[in-house]
Amino acid sequence: MTMFISGETIFPKRSKLYNLEPIGVGTSMVESLTSYLTRLSNAHNVKVKSIIKYEISPLFESLTYPSTGNSTKFYRNGRIIDGRSLLTMEFINALEKLTTRKDLRYLTLISFRGISNYKVVNSYKKWCPQCLNKMKKENGNIYQPLLWNIQYVKICPLHNSFLHTTCPVCNKQQLPLNSKGNLGSCNSCDAWLGATFSKNDKVDKNEFDVWTSNSIAELIKNTPRMVSSPTDKFIWRLIKHFEDFFFDIKIPIDSLLVHLANKCNSRSEIASSLRFDLLFPHKGDPLCILLKLIYIVEASIQVVHDFTSFSPSSSSIINELKCNKQKYQRKQKLIKDFNYIIQNIRPLPTPEEILKLTGDVDNLLIEYFDHFMEQNELERSNNN
Ligand SMILES: [Zn+2]
Ligand SMILES: [Zn+2]
Numbered sequence: 001m002t003m004f005i006s007g008e009t010i011f012p013k014r015s016k017l018y019n020l021e022p023i024g025v026g027t028s029m030v031e032s033l034t035s036y037l038t039r040l041s042n043a044h045n046v047k048v049k050s051i052i053k054y055e056i057s058p059l060f061e062s063l064t065y066p067s068t069g070n071s072t073k074f075y076r077n078g079r080i081i082d083g084r085s086l087l088t089m090e091f092i093n094a095l096e097k098l099t100t101r102k103d104l105r106y107l108t109l110i111s112f113r114g115i116s117n118y119k120v121v122n123s124y125k126k127w128c129p130q131c132l133n134k135m136k137k138e139n140g141n142i143y144q145p146l147l148w149n150i151q152y153v154k155i156c157p158l159h160n161s162f163l164h165t166t167c168p169v170c171n172k173q174q175l176p177l178n179s180k181g182n183l184g185s186c187n188s189c190d191a192w193l194g195a196t197f198s199k200n201d202k203v204d205k206n207e208f209d210v211w212t213s214n215s216i217a218e219l220i221k222n223t224p225r226m227v228s229s230p231t232d233k234f235i236w237r238l239i240k241h242f243e244d245f246f247f248d249i250k251i252p253i254d255s256l257l258v259h260l261a262n263k264c265n266s267r268s269e270i271a272s273s274l275r276f277d278l279l280f281p282h283k284g285d286p287l288c289i290l291l292k293l294i295y296i297v298e299a300s301i302q303v304v305h306d307f308t309s310f311s312p313s314s315s316s317i318i319n320e321l322k323c324n325k326q327k328y329q330r331k332q333k334l335i336k337d338f339n340y341i342i343q344n345i346r347p348l349p350t351p352e353e354i355l356k357l358t359g360d361v362d363n364l365l366i367e368y369f370d371h372f373m374e375q376n377e378l379e380r381s382n383n384n
Contacts, residue, residue, distance in 0.1 A: 017055065018040065018044065018099065019099050019100055020039060023035075025106050025107075028145075030106055030147075030223075031107055031145060032146040033092070034082050035176070035183060036104065037051065037091075038144075048179070055094075057094070060094060063087050066080075071179060075178055076175060078177030079123050083121040084108070084109040084116050091108075092105050107146060108146070109121065111223050112219075112229065113229065114232045115231075115286045117285045120287055122149055123175075124175060125165075125174040126148045127193055128148065128156035128161060128164070129168075129194040129195065130159045130161060131145075131156060133194040142183045149176060150216055153212065153216050155213040157214045162203070167189060168191060169186065169189050170186060170191065208270055215291065215294070215295075218302070222305055232286065234304075235281070235289055239278075239293065254275065257275040258275070271296055274293060297310075338369075338372075348369065
């Protein structure tokens with residue numbers, strides 16, 4: 001099939017690109033746009049660079065692909081395509097026109113542009129060797145999932161093993177786009193990247209890293225079903241939403257973080273770094289702040305799509321704070337009642353009178369008085 005690009009007279013008649021179906025849309029293992037672009041170029045038997053230069057970038061509306069004649073620089077910019085920038089949008093629009101597909105935005109993080117910055121995608125690829133071997137064995141359709149390219153994803157949720165970052169043979173890092181059109185094999189020495197997979201897996205996995213990888217997988221899976229994209233105000237709205245739940249115990253998010261930071265458990269470190277992030281919100285990536293926040297209050301990542309999915313009763317930290325607050329308030333009342341009685345009522349009331357007077361339902365104040373009387377007796381006998 002051929003087509004004319006409207007308004008372009010300097011370019012010759014060109015073929016429309018294949019309507020190649022992206023792999024895994026609507027799953028956590030959806031293909032990344034750089035991977036799609038590589039498979040599309042391979043299907044047309046041309047280099048990625050040629051497709052970008054002659055087919056894609058002429059359709060850009062406001063930007064140009066940041067490249068010079070230098071191939072290394074050209075391929076180095078590849079990571080921008082999978083992210084959430086204007087250039088990502090230009091690639092989606094151009095490729096959707098060329099392939100007549102409507103689902104390519106799900107191969108990027110464009111839906112999360114309100115809550116992530118340009119660093120959200122790694123410069124170099126990460127991969128799970130076990131997943132690569134599975135792809136090879138199942139249908140030979142090797143691709144790079146979007147999930148693996150996201151900075152905070154360090155662990156494969158399917159195999160619970162660390163993602164790899166260097167070639168098992170030459171130890172080189174891998175750019176997402178390359179002149180060879182390689183997927184699953186090394187851009188430098190062509191070695192199969194699934195060759196070894198036991199190297200780091202003996203190392204203990206951090207609970208937050210495991211949670212983050214699983215949560216981002218969930219977020220990616222749900223992207224096509226999202227009603228609207230979260231905006232840059234999202235984090236503050238979510239904090240407000242969480243604080244509304246803390247309202248009856250009057251605990252601002254900062255106090256909760258201080259409380260957690262002092263507990264010395266797996267959440268303490270995350271709590272103190274989140275506290276710092278919230279003091280200087282423009283220094284960090286909003287997505288990273290969001291992940292820490294959701295993890296700390298023990299909500300599920302689902303809360304990004306639906307606030308009402310957060311149930312404070314299932315959050316142990318909120319229950320703990322509620323309980324501490326009640327204990328504190330009870331103690332305050334005890335002291336107040338005790339001082340009032342000591343200063344104003346003579347002779348001291350009986351236990352039954354104390355309960356009647358204070359409306360208490362426990363014996364704590366009575367025990368206070370018993371203790372007080374004992375102390376008094378003791379002092380008196382000591383003085384005699
Ligand atoms: Zn895997
Ligand atoms: Zn290599």
